[in-house]
Amino acid sequence: MRPRVCTLSDNDSACTTTVRAEWRSKQNESLCLVIVDQPHIRRCWEQHSEGLYSVEVSFTEDLVVQLRDTELDHVLASQAIAVIRKALQFRRKRRQPWSIFY
């Protein structure tokens, strides 16, 4: 699955990215790909040995992508995209008592 990590700076409110998920099996499978907390996103395959799905998603917390059976009862595989918030660093401004203007 790509990406595996999304980095948010202080100015960003959410990660918006295209998630590309790919699965492969030795035998034909019937299964569905879902994203936890995003019920409108679902992609199902009927008797396939591999599948590829790309979708643009917006999220603020770790995004969990799951492969489930067609009844969506059992989780067959799961992977997460981690959200990392980039911390701003701060330092002291240069104070110049000698300066005329500042």
Place this chain on the structure above:
Amino acid sequence: MHSTLRIFVLLLVVATSSPLVAGAQGKCTAVSADCVAVGEWDLSIALGAGVRTNPIADRSDIPLFAIPQLSYYGKRFFIDSLEPGVTLFEGDANTVNLIAAPGYDRVFFSRGDLQNVFVSGPLSSIGTGTVVLVPPQTEGAVEIPGHRRHTTYLAGPEWLFSFGRFAGQLTALREVTGRHDGYEVRSGVSYPLIRTENSLVANAGFTWKSAETVDYYYGVKQLYRPDSAFNPFLKIGYSRQLSERWTLTAFVHYEHLDDQITDSPIVSKHSVVTAFAGFNFKVF
């Protein structure tokens, strides 16, 4: 090494190794008047009215209308308006930087100098000038051509320190653009008199210029060769934050000129006064 610089290096070693200078300001955890975000540009511009008096004979005073302040602070590298630098050491009460700064005195000879920021009227370089010993058309009158004062840059170490509510600065610089190889020591101390929604800060300090520096700006060939000069100054500055981006600002700066400068035949005043009042706008 020049003896002044030797003393300065010794002071730096003491400053960074001893707890004598106390008054920690604490670590920065957010953007404030004293703290900036690393890796971000900041631009402010003060718009108003002001003047800088010109001590050079027959030169007009310099009006001031807009004073920009552009800065960038990386983890160690920074640019503070016209002064780039590198931070060598940063503690709670002491900071040591290596900086480069423009030679200040050129502002009196060239309206186009960047340190005059935005000025009214056509930009002009009053480069050379002449010195007339006695009034023209007088028997025995002699005209001695002056010389052009180029933009110069100086470089050297800077020590910033705090002690209680005092903030201090001591900078030792040597001219590195090959014009006069002179030295300058710039020092100042500031103290906040009022620290409420209104801010009133008093500053005092001095500039010491070596003989080479003074001679470059105020000497006259064959006629006047000055020695080093010591110019003390006083400044009082006021500000009041009106909103997130707008601040009311005003200051008056008085610098007394050493006799080595005022004795020059091209100098007609004993001091320089800079005053400005206006509104500071934080662009980003």
